[in-house]
C-alpha cells in the first residue's frame with residue numbers, strides 16, 4: 001500500500017521537519033527524492049541520511065520565492081532521475097504576531113514563502129509533472145502543505161492563516177484547471193494540526209506571548225488540550241498523509257484537503 005516505486009519527488013523546505021520526514025518516508029516507499037531548501041548544510045545532511053537508508057536523493061538550493069531556483073530544482077530532479085512525478089510544496093514560514101504588531105515586511109515575507117512559493121512551484125514543475133502524468137495510470141501528484149489555520153481562524157497568527165487559506169483554495173483551483181486541460185496531475189492539500197517541529201515550537205512561544213507570559217510549557221499544554229486525541233502531531237503523522245496523497249492509492253482524489261489534526265477542527 002502507498003508504494004512509490006519508480007516515482008520521482010521534489011520536496012521544498014525538506015532540510016528538516018515535515019519535509020525531511022516526508023523525504024525519508026518516500027525513499028522507504030521506493031521513490032527517488034530531490035530536496036530543496038535555503039538551509040544548504042542541513043539539506044546536505046538530510047540527503048546523507050537518506051542515502052544511509054539506501055535511498056537515491058539529491059539536494060538542490062531552492063529559495064521558493066525565486067523562479068530561477070525553481071527552474072533549476074526541477075531541471076536537477078529531471079536530470080538526476082529522468083522525470084518528475086510528485087511535487088510537495090512544503091516550505092512555509094510562521095509569524096506568530098497579531099494584526100496590531102505585524103508589519104508590511106512580515107506580510108511580504110509570509111506571502112513570498114507561503115503563497116508565491118506554492119504558485120511558482122506549481123507553475124514551474126507543471127510541465128515535467130504533465131509529461132510523466134501521461135504515462136501513469138493515476139497521473140502525477142502535487143501535495144500542498146496548508147494547515148488547520150487554512151480551514152479555521154488562527155488565534156495567534158492571522159497573516160499565516162490568510163496565506164494557508166489561500167493555499168487551500170489554490171489547491172482546488174489548480175486541481176480543476178489541470179483536470180479541465182486533461183493534464184492528469186492530481187492536486188491535494190494536507191492540513192496538519194500542531195506538529196512537534198521547529199515551527200511547532202515557534203507556535204508555543206507565540207502562544208505564550210499572546211497569553212502575556214514567558215511560560216512556554218504552559219502554552220504547549222494549552223495547545224495540546226485543543227487536540228482531542230490527547231497528543232500533538234509528529235512529522236511522521238503528516239508524512240504518512242503526504243505519501244498517501246502522492247501515491248496511486250489516492251488516484252481518485254483531486255482538489256481535496258486531508259485533515260490530520262487529532263480532532264482539532266472537529267470541535
Ligand SMILES: NC(=O)c1ccc[n+]([C@@H]2O[C@H](COP(=O)([O-])OP(=O)(O)OC[C@H]3O[C@@H](n4cnc5c(N)ncnc54)[C@H](O)[C@@H]3O)[C@@H](O)[C@H]2O)c1
Pocket residue numbers: 012013014015016017018019036037038039062063064065089090091092093094113145146147148191192193194195196197198199200203
Ligand atoms: N509544524 C506545524 O505545527 C505545522 C502545522 C500546520 C502546517 N504546517 C506547515 O507544514 C510545512 C512544514 O512545516 P514544519 O513544521 O516542517 O516547519 P519547519 O520550520 O521545521 O521547516 C520548514 C522548512 O522550510 C524551509 N524554508 C523556509 N523558507 C524557505 C524558502 N524561502 N525556500 C525554501 N525553503 C524554505 C526552512 O528552512 C525549513 O527547512 C509548512 O508549510 C508549515 O506551514 C506546519
